[in-house]
Amino acid sequence: MNKVTNAYVPFCSEIKEVIRHTDIEYTFRMEYHGQVRPGQFFEVSMPKYGEAPISVSGIGEDTVDLTIRRVGKVTNEVFENYVGDHLFMRGPYGNGFEVEKLGGHELVIIAGGTGVSPVRGVINYFGEHSEKRDALTIITGFKSEKDILFKEDFKRWRDQMNVILTLDSGEETEEHKVGLVTKFIPELEVKDLDTAVAVVVGPPPMMRFSIMGLLDRGFKEENIWVSQERKMCCGLGKCGHCRIGDQYVCLDGPVFRYIQSKDMMD
Amino acid sequence: MGYFITVEKLDRVLKALSESYEIYGPKLFVRGGRFTDTDMIRYDKVASWEEMEWSKRSDYSFKEVLLPLRQTLFYFTEDRVKEADPERTKGALIFLRSCDLHAVKRLDAMYLRNGEADYYYSRLRKKVRFVLVGCQSAGESCFCVDMKTNVSEEYDIGLNIREGKLEVDCKWEEASALFDQNCSSKTEVAVDHVTETRTRVKIPENLSSAIAKASMWEEYSRRCIGCGRCNFVCPTCTCFTMQDMYFDENGKTGQRRRVAASCMVDGYTDVAGGGAYRRKKGDRMRFKVMHKVYDFKQREGFHMCVGCGRCDDICPEYISFSHVINRLEEGMKEVCGDE
Ligand code: SF4
Ligand code: SF4
Ligand code: FES
Numbered sequence: 223m224n225k226v227t228n229a230y231v232p233f234c235s236e237i238k239e240v241i242r243h244t245d246i247e248y249t250f251r252m253e254y255h256g257q258v259r260p261g262q263f264f265e266v267s268m269p270k271y272g273e274a275p276i277s278v279s280g281i282g283e284d285t286v287d288l289t290i291r292r293v294g295k296v297t298n299e300v301f302e303n304y305v306g307d308h309l310f311m312r313g314p315y316g317n318g319f320e321v322e323k324l325g326g327h328e329l330v331i332i333a334g335g336t337g338v339s340p341v342r343g344v345i346n347y348f349g350e351h352s353e354k355r356d357a358l359t360i361i362t363g364f365k366s367e368k369d370i371l372f373k374e375d376f377k378r379w380r381d382q383m384n385v386i387l388t389l390d391s392g393e394e395t396e397e398h399k400v401g402l403v404t405k406f407i408p409e410l411e412v413k414d415l416d417t418a419v420a421v422v423v424g425p426p427p428m429m430r431f432s433i434m435g436l437l438d439r440g441f442k443e444e445n446i447w448v449s450q451e452r453k454m455c456c457g458l459g460k461c462g463h464c465r466i467g468d469q470y471v472c473l474d475g476p477v478f479r480y481i482q483s484k485d486m487m488d
Numbered sequence: 489m490g491y492f493i494t495v496e497k498l499d500r501v502l503k504a505l506s507e508s509y510e511i512y513g514p515k516l517f518v519r520g521g522r523f524t525d526t527d528m529i530r531y532d533k534v535a536s537w538e539e540m541e542w543s544k545r546s547d548y549s550f551k552e553v554l555l556p557l558r559q560t561l562f563y564f565t566e567d568r569v570k571e572a573d574p575e576r577t578k579g580a581l582i583f584l585r586s587c588d589l590h591a592v593k594r595l596d597a598m599y600l601r602n603g604e605a606d607y608y609y610s611r612l613r614k615k616v617r618f619v620l621v622g623c624q625s626a627g628e629s630c631f632c633v634d635m636k637t638n639v640s641e642e643y644d645i646g647l648n649i650r651e652g653k654l655e656v657d658c659k660w661e662e663a664s665a666l667f668d669q670n671c672s673s674k675t676e677v678a679v680d681h682v683t684e685t686r687t688r689v690k691i692p693e694n695l696s697s698a699i700a701k702a703s704m705w706e707e708y709s710r711r712c713i714g715c716g717r718c719n720f721v722c723p724t725c726t727c728f729t730m731q732d733m734y735f736d737e738n739g740k741t742g743q744r745r746r747v748a749a750s751c752m753v754d755g756y757t758d759v760a761g762g763g764a765y766r767r768k769k770g771d772r773m774r775f776k777v778m779h780k781v782y783d784f785k786q787r788e789g790f791h792m793c794v795g796c797g798r799c800d801d802i803c804p805e806y807i808s809f810s811h812v813i814n815r816l817e818e819g820m821k822e823v824c825g826d827e
Contacts, residue, residue: 228607230561230744231569267564270739272732274760291760308567425763453759455730459603461749462727463756465779467697468786473603487700488757488765488775 229458232267232310238285240305243371246292247336249279252309254286259318260343261449261477264288265457267310275454277476278314279339279372280346286314289339289371315457316476319344319421324447325354327417330410332403332432334363334424338371340449340476341423346375349382358383359410363403363428365390370398403428407435415440422480423449433480446480490677491656497670498654499536504666505581506535509617512553513583514546515539540583542649545627547802549723550582554595554612557720559728560745561608572743579615583647586681587630587796589620590637591723597788598726608746617644617660622680624649629797631687631810637794639681646679687797689810691781692817694824699778702819705770708812711805712769716750718799718809719776724792727751751776777812 239251263277266288280287288311321344329348333341348355360379364370366389376397379385386406388399399406403424412418420441422432429448436446452471455461464471466486469478478486493501502511513534518527529541530548560572599609620643632638646657657677658664719725729749734742749756752772757765766772784792799809 226605226607226610228571229604230607231571234567267732270734272744273730310564310569451759451763452765453757455728455746455749458606460599460606460726461729461746462751463729463749465783467778468783470602485697487697488771 229312230456232265232312234308235311237305237307237309241287243289243373244369247289247369247371248292249287249289250309251280251282251285251287252311253284255284256314258286258314259320260347261340262314262316262318263340263454263457263476264311264313265315265454266290273455275315275457275472277340277449278318279342281343287342289336289342291336313457315454315472317474319447319449319477321347321354324348324419324421325351326356327419327445328356328412328414329358330412330418330420330436330441331358331360332362332407332420332422332424332436333360334403334428335365335369336371337424337428337449337451338362341421342372342375344421345379345383349379352382357411357413359386360384361386361388361403361406363388363390363424366392367398402431404431404435407432407439410439412439412441416442417445418442419445419447421447421449443481443484444479448478448480448483449476450478450483451476490675491658491667491671492673492675493654493656493667493671494652495537495654498656499538500670501663501666502536502581505663509579509581509615510576511535511581511583512550513540514542516541534583537654542621545585545630545796545798547798548721549588549591549796549798550584551591551595551723553580553582554592554609554616555599555726555728555748556612557748558745559608559747560743563741563743565741574611576612579617580612581617581619583619583621585621585623585796586640587632587635587637587794588723589618589640589643590635590794591796592618593642593790594724594784594788594792594794595726602787617663619643619645619647620679622646622648623682624680626682626685627797629687629800629808629810630682630685631689631795631797633683633685633795634689635791635793635795638683638685640679643679646677648677648680685795687800687810689795689813690817691791691813692820694820695782695816696820697778698823699816699819700771700774701823703822704812704815704819705768705774707770708773708807709768709770711807712752712773713805714752714754714769714772715804716753717802717804718807719750719752720748721798721802723796723798724780724794725750727756751779773807773812777809777816780809781813781816 236253241249263275265273266276276288279289394400452464454464457472459473515532529546563570599606644660648655655677727749728746780793
């Protein structure tokens with residue numbers, strides 16, 4: 223047997239910055255040197271809880287952003303850490319988004335809630351590289367005003383692309399609309415439905431209805447991409463929790479073409 | 489080369505091998521079974537042939553020798569991690585039946601290939617030798633012939649149980665030397681195997697994930713209690729959950745371990761924030777059965793289930809796995825029409 227490395231042992235990473243988005247959601251800017259793609263994830267050790275898979279919400283020079291939601295007992299403890307403190311983590315895992323495969327055509331990105339994290343890097347990339355794509359529209363949905371993530375980014379994104387920010391409830395304002403993300407799919411302006419690409423990330427019902435909406439609007443099955451969230455204990459294709467049919471979300475995903483994932487039965 | 493050997497002499501060989509190998513075999517535990525008044529056979533360390541129980545198929549498999557139910561991975565402090573020592577430093581000599589020897593191939597597929605090789609599994613998998621014990625008749629719930637696991641060639645030592653003695657076929661040099669010393673009579677030996685079983689299964693050729701829509705699964709939502717025993721006895725179930733144990737109040741020192749997990753038990757799919765998949769037991773049943781006789785094969789080219797029948801025998805609700813397999817054909821007809 224060849225020399226096998228111990229992939230379970232995490233490395234120690236310094237917390238460089240903490241950005242608070244909402245009462246319960248924070249971005250931790252973590253020290254990280256190495257290759258990483260948007261949509262990949264790290265297994266992060268939370269003191270007093272254990273490991274949790276957290277997707278990469280941003281990529282810096284020597285850092286990765288991990289946006290962590292304080293839900294259940296899973297992710298509580300980490301918020302008591304401060305800048306300069308450390309967390310154990312391992313990764314990155316999963317395929318992540320390959321921007322080369324998404325570029326070149328009209329692009330629509332639909333994301334709900336924390337689903338914005340895995341696509342934030344994609345949005346940033348195509349925001350800055352308008353030459354790599356045709357028209358870009360993002361439809362992002364949050365529960366209410368206080369749940370909006372990445373507020374700072376939206377200011378920049380509005381100059382770079384067509385932004386639809388919508389809230390499940392509340393009053394409509396200059397900044398945001400009211401209604402589910404699916405409400406805005408039928409009115410999407412698309413020049414070439416044969417080549418237009420869509421990315422959908424969010425809670426399962428939101429993904430299901432958004433995909434139905436996109437197909438109704440005329441998008442091609444093979445041009446729709448999704449990122450799946452599942453329980454992932456190992457990230458290494460061993461623990462079994464993330465399996466759907468013959469696919470392992472941690473190895474083969476989390477990013478799938480819809481045409482591939484539509485027959486995957488949980 | 490083959491040998492005739494008495495039990496006493498086999499024990500001498502085992503004694504010599506035990507210098508560098510731990511020996512594992514099925515042992516009888518009185519009143520440890522499915523119900524409080526039944527006995528149980530499970531794997532444990534043994535020193536002699538007589539300690540092993542071969543009258544019935546073991547209730548649990550050998551798999552814990554390679555995949556401990558609880559395995560400490562490492563110890564951590566605030567900024568340091570220390571890898572746990574291996575559970576076993578000697579090699580292992582495992583006595584098992586043909587179905588279980590085929591199960592080893594499934595464990596290897598999962599732990600040495602699906603993604604990178606697993607460090608902790610590789611560590612325990614090194615220096616493991618297998619003694620195949622021939623089967624003269626199949627158990628009531630066995631269906632190895634239909635799963636094509638009734639014959640095994642990849643053993644180090646093959647062994648037939650005969651009146652008053654044993655027959656041995658040895659493919660492993662280190663042990664051959666010992667058999668040569670202890671046996672005078674040599675012979676050609678082919679390890680016994682069964683060619684028919686009372687329990688039969690038929691996996692439909694047109695099986696696909698469409699089976700999820702069949703009505704057959706509803707019955708299991710009512711009957712299955714989600715106890716997970718069918719997974720724990722299965723020689724090919726490999727799932728685990730990560731678990732941290734803390735040595736201090738603030739959770740910064742402790743140990744991380746992995747613990748055997750079951751896809752039939754609540755919580756298996758829970759994600760942060762309260763989401764869960766397959767809430768219904770019937771869906772879990774479908775997920776498990778399809779992995780065993782469909783999904784795994786899509787990935788690896790051979791079925792995961794080896795037809796040992798253990799899951800049938802352990803279920804407190806008398807749910808028969810082989811019966812579920814045999815209902816798949818009807819289920820496919822229901823979802824696809826008769827064509
Ligand atoms: S699914 Fe049942 S019959 Fe098949 S290998 Fe596992 S325990 Fe044995
Ligand atoms: S099938 Fe039987 S053994 Fe398996 S989880 Fe259900 S009740 Fe328990
Ligand atoms: S996360 Fe463990 S197998 Fe995918």
